Each structure stands twice: as C-alpha cells, then as structure tokens.
Amino acid sequence: MREAVQQIINGLEAGGAIALFALGFTLLFGVLDIINLAHGATLTIGAFVGYYAIAHYGAPLIAALAVALVVGAITGVVLNVVAFRPLRRRSRTELSALIVGLALLLLINSVLQIVSKTRVYTFPPETFGGAPVRLGWGLTVGRLQLYILVIALLLGGGMFVFLRNTQRGRAIRVVAWRTDVARSLGIPVERIISYTFAIASALAAVAGVLFGLAYNYVFYDMGTPYLLTGIAAVILGGLGNVLGAVIGGLVIGVVGSLTAQYLNSDMVDIVTFSIIGILLVLRPQGLLGRAAVRDI
C-alpha cells in the first residue's frame, strides 16, 4: 500500500510535466482547431536550452526555466508566423496543418541532431542536490521532483486563472469558441493567436526542461514520445479543455508509474494507449470535453 502511494507520488511528478505540455497542446487545439505536432519539437528545444543554461553557464534551475520559457515563447511565435499563419491564409484544411506540424517536427529534430551531434546530454550531478523530503509514513519525494511538481502546478493554476479572469485570457477563450464572433467583437484575432502560440510553446519548453531533469536525459528526438503521451493526456481530459489537460496529464503520469511498478515498463505504452483507445470508443469527448462524435 505504501509502495503504491509512493508510486502515485512519483507518477504525479512526471504527470506534472505532462500536464504542462498537454495544457499548451490543448490550448492550441481549442483556439485553432489544429493538432500541432511541432509542439513536441518545442519541448525538445526547451530541454536543450535548459541543459545549456544549467550545464554550461551554471544557471540556477529557476533561471534556466525562465530562459526556456522565453525561448519557447519566441519559438511559438516564429512557428506561427513562418508556417501556421500563411497556411491559415491559404486553406482551412486541418490535414495540411497536421503535415506542416510534422514537417516542422522533423526539421527541428534534424537541426538539433546536427547541433548535438546525436549525443545524449545529462545534467551535472549537483543539479539534483539536496536530501529527499520526507513526507512521513516512510514516503519520500526528491527535492527536484518536488520542484517539478510545484512548478507544474503553479504554471497550470496560473494559466487557469489567466484564462478565466484576465481580459486577454477571456479574449483567447472567445477566439477558441468562435473566431467570427471574436472578430465582430473587435478582438484582434491574429494577435490573440500569436499570444496563444507564445503561451502554449512557453509551457512546452518548460515541460521540456522538467522532462530532461526528471529522466536526466536530453536528446534531439526526446520530444516525440512525450508528444504521444501528451496527446494521450489531452484526449483523456477532453481535446480543447484546459482543466481536463492538467487532470489528464496527472492521471497519465500516475498510470504510467503504477504500470511500470506493478506490471512492466514495456507495458506502459500498451496500458496508456489502450486506455485512450477504449476511452475514445466509450466516451470520445474525454472526461471534460465537448462532443466528439457526429451522429447522422
């Protein structure tokens, strides 16, 4: 029992990073109705930035996260301006957006492969300093793990407040609901879309640093598996639903950790994606999402 609780705690840590990534992904889906596969590449960029900041420049964790956040936001805006905005002008097809995201993912991955010379980077040991925190009842949580979870929850909660209680956040929600209505209300839709890309990509970049730290593994192709896990989290919570993405991320993290502990680490993918498959059949709108089935 204690072991199970410990695994749940461990799972929440990975889950926190998944939740951040999923949050940005779901925000982009909500606003633009696209599945942005390049989101995985943004994550990797964030992880590399975080790694260089910490390992080469000796930056503290908070500073590294801040740098990743900024670089992530810039990446998002650039991706929008270079690829997604011209595409929106040309056609409305969701299909081309999917492939454009894929091409960007491949492109950025291969740039990072050249930059990193296909090496796996690991963080210096002192990054993980500090004794584990004891929670009582024999449960422990690593100091870094605790940071990761706290950062994830802070950013996730902040996003929630931002979308609900600020002018700009509400504008994003209006654009997500109906672009034409937003336009007629005088909301600068293109600018709001840029903001959304910036925010979503900043979250992905931070999640990248956290993933890099959590598994102490930074690699040019690391984004793809997290992309898939993130998509699973988003579907679980309901595509386009912010709170759902956070809950979905945490659940996917815990399920993965419990599966690895009690079944086998090979089984994580099978369990995760089987859950998603079954969910899509039984309740395709996810836990909190909107209608996903068209019945004619």
Place this chain on the structure above:
Amino acid sequence: MSAWYHAHQAIIAFSLVNILLGLGMFSAIGLGLISLAGAGFMAAGAYAAGVTATRYGVGYPETLGLAMLAGGLLSAVIALPVIRLRSHYFAIATLAFSLVVSAILVKWAWVSGGSVGFIAVPLRTTTRDLAIAVVGAAALLQLIFRSETGRVFRAIRSDEYVCAISGVRIRYYKFLALTLSGILSGLAGGMYAQVLGVLQPSDFREGRAFAILSYAVFGGAWHWSGSVLGALILTWLPEYLRVFSNYRDILTGCVLLGVVMLAPGGLVQPFRGHKLRLFLRKRRRSATRTAPAATERARGEFARLPRHAAPNGQGIPVCEITGIRKRFGGVHALSDVALTLPDGGGIYGLIGPNGSGKTTLLNVINGFTPPDAGSVLIRGDDLTSRGAASVARAGVARSFQDPRVLAEMSVFDNVLIGCHPLRIAGALESPFKTRRGRRDEREAVRRAETALATFGLEPFADHDAGSLSFGQRRLVELARISVSDPALVILDEPTSGVNPVLIQVLSDHLRERRHSKRTAYLVAEHNIPFVMELCDFVFVMEGGKLLAQGAPAAIQRDERVLEAYLGANA
C-alpha cells in the same frame, strides 16, 4: 539501366512498398478519414507473413494472403468503434491503435521476437511482384474512383449531411474504405517483410504512420495518383539528397513543408478541374444525343423504382407522425405533435413564428433528430430514430434552410448523388461495371440531365458547386431532390434569401409537380403569400405544438392563428 537497377534495387522495392501503403492511405483519406492506422495494419501484415513463413514454412502466395487477411480483419475490428469519431479524434484513435500494435509486438516476444526484432524472413518478394501489386491496387482504386462508390466517397469527404439525406449509409462506406485500407496496408507489410528480411516493432510506430499520411497529403488526397506521386518523391528525395549528408533530413523537411504550404491540396491538385471537365464534356456529349428521350417525363429504369415511387394506391399515408416530443435541455421544442400527409401528393405548408419548432419537426421527420417520444411512419414503415439515410431510402428528400451542396464536387455530381437511393447495384458492385451497375449509371445520368435542364443549371454542370451563388446552390438542391422522384419532399424555408425570379421558378416547379400526384411536399415557410397561394393544406405551429390545420382559406380566417401568428396583419 541494368547497373542502375542493381545499384538501386532496394530503394526501388521500398518505394513500391510505400506506394502500396500510400494507396492504402488513399482508400481511407478518399472519404476524409485521416487514418494513422496504416502503420498498425502494415505491422499486422508484416508479422503475419514473416512469422508464418519463417516458423512454419508457409508458401509465398499463402503468406501474402495471410498478410491481407491480418490487415483486413484488424481494420474491420477497429473500424466498428472508430468510424463514428470526428476527424481529429479519428486520427488520434487510429494513432493510438498503431502504437498499441507496436507495443504488443514488443511485449509478445515469443511470437514476434520482441524489440530485438524478428530475423531471417525468407526474401521471396521480387520487384516484379511489388510492381504487380501496385498496378493491381491502382487499377482497383481507379475502378472505384470512377464509379458511384467513388462518387459517394468524395461526397462523404465533402459533406456528410448531404450524404445522409441522399440515403448514403455513411458508416457502411467508411467501414468498407477502412477495410480496403487495411487489406492494402497488410499486403504492403507482407511484401515488406519478405523484401527486408528483418522485422522490428519500432518500424511500425508513429514515424511510419505519419510518413504514410504525408504521402497522400504531399501528392494530393483527392486522387490516388497523388498518393503514388507523394510516396515516390518522399522515398527518392532523401536518396538524391544523400550528398548533403547531415543536412539531408533538413532539406527533406523543407520540401515537405514547402509543398504542403504552397499547395495545400497536394501536387496533383492543379490538374483536378481540367481532367474532370474533359471527362464530363465527353459524357455530356453522349447524353445530348439521347436528348429526345430525356425530355419525356423521367420514367424509371431503376428496378427499385416501383417500391420507391410515390402513390401506393392503398391509402397508406406518405408520412404519419404521432405523439412526437422533443426537449433540448429545458426547452420543449416539440410537445405531442401529430400530423398526417395522405397518399397521392399535394403541397403542405408548415408555418409558425420563429422558434415554434418547425425545423425541429422537419429534422425529426427526416431522421436527423431522434424524438424523445412518438413515432414517425413513412409510408407505413416505422422509421423513428432510424437515421436520416434510412428515411431517405424510404423515399424522403429534403432541402436545408441554408442550401447545402457538395462544395468540392461538380454540379453534375451533386445532382447524381440524389439518385443514390434508387440504385440497385451496391457499393461493392458498382465499381465493376456489372449490367445492373451500368444501367443504374445510365439512368442516373439521364435523370440528372433532365433535372439540370429543368432548373437551368446546364451551363454550370461542370462547375464546382461551392463556387455557385446562394440562389444557384438552392437550385442545385432542388435538382438533387427532384432527380430521385421522391414520395415526400421536405423544404425548409425555400424562399428565404433568394430573389423573386427564383421564387417563381420554385412555385412553377411545385405547381407542375402537383398535377402528377406522385409527390407530397412539406414546406416550412415564413413567406405567407407563397404558402397561401400554393399550398393545398396548411399546418400552423406555435410553441412546439400544432396550433391549427386546414385549407389555406380556413387558416387565414382562424382566430387563433390570427392572434398567435399573423398578429398585426389581422
């Protein structure tokens, strides 16, 4: 040539495998299914062939049969639950499927060799075999593409609502398409196994799934040749870019990005209108030769027609609904509505203030909205909650308040789809041009020609319906409706937003059709003069209830109606 061939034998084989995968993809994306299941079907085929060949020494043709069977069965199984899902959800569900297949293969090591791989598969597939498979698959898809089945595929991609009211059983078609996709991908997998000799689960994950999708999108998803071209270019490009060593993948990514951004419809898109027009012009010329026959009133050659066409002569009402109730949240949209449209044609008006439940009632009758209680009988058959396609197949056609057309298809094709419920040859039969299939098509073309002439749409026959004006699209709807000679036509505010000339065309058409006593029209309208002048009988709704019914003259005098509806005009 021979030296070049030997140097490139492997990549030639792989590009043929990829073309086969692309054709499998086309079979799904041809009706709008963004499938990422191709990798999973391919894995099933590859392991089915590889394991049986290596472990049990199964013969070469049999392994290919097993590969197709594995892909086909698997696709049929997953198709049942996933075809209901909307585009993004469908894409993700099929991606999850491919990932689970690959993960199971890793886990199921005593069969699959696990993540290390399954080695020493006999290398029995030759380039010639692959070429034959590709040509065969392309020929099959071309037959489908040119037939009614292909037209329905494109229609489903364009607008599922139009398909439903034209009697298309959408899920059945999606099921067939996905199963064909599974069979082709399975075959590709079986051949791939016996070209490569080594199988690894990681080869059939998201990378493969996205690659297959990109073939179709890169080349153009509207014609199978797009998938062929996409697979060819995306397989060979990295080969030619090899001189750039490290930068090869970057360049490949740039090409993919550039093409999809500059030509979102794919590389073959520019040829679309051109080819279609040539093909149509030929067909229409042959149709004009038989023009004298077409001017005569369209008499059915469809064997289905006697069952479908209107008067049953036994006094069974065309449409009889009783006790219909429908709530949306707290709103009682319909409460206890009953109405009967007797046999023998006629024009029935349905009027009422905004929000009185007219459109909801029409949606219940035509099967879009299942009622909470009550029953809908179409010519004696209880079709309550059976779906729009079933109702359409029973002889009910309808229009929408905002005209809906298949925007990316020609006007001619839009009208031809209207004949769908009359066809005898099924989805599996019509591609093969059987006698019944040819007769269906001949009769459909003849009727479509007549309908185009009736509504003055001939000059636009080969235009994309999406390029037409609002009023012209309404005419396309009317042509699509009239072409099947239905027993009941539902018109939802046909005069709204169109000019007086068009209203005249509409009322002339209705008057002319009234004499035939074959078709009953149920017309929901706000244009009271139009209703009063034209209708034989009028139903008045208010607040989700049927307030009054009777002859127009009586309705105009009815106190309740004057009070509730005509109000100030009284």
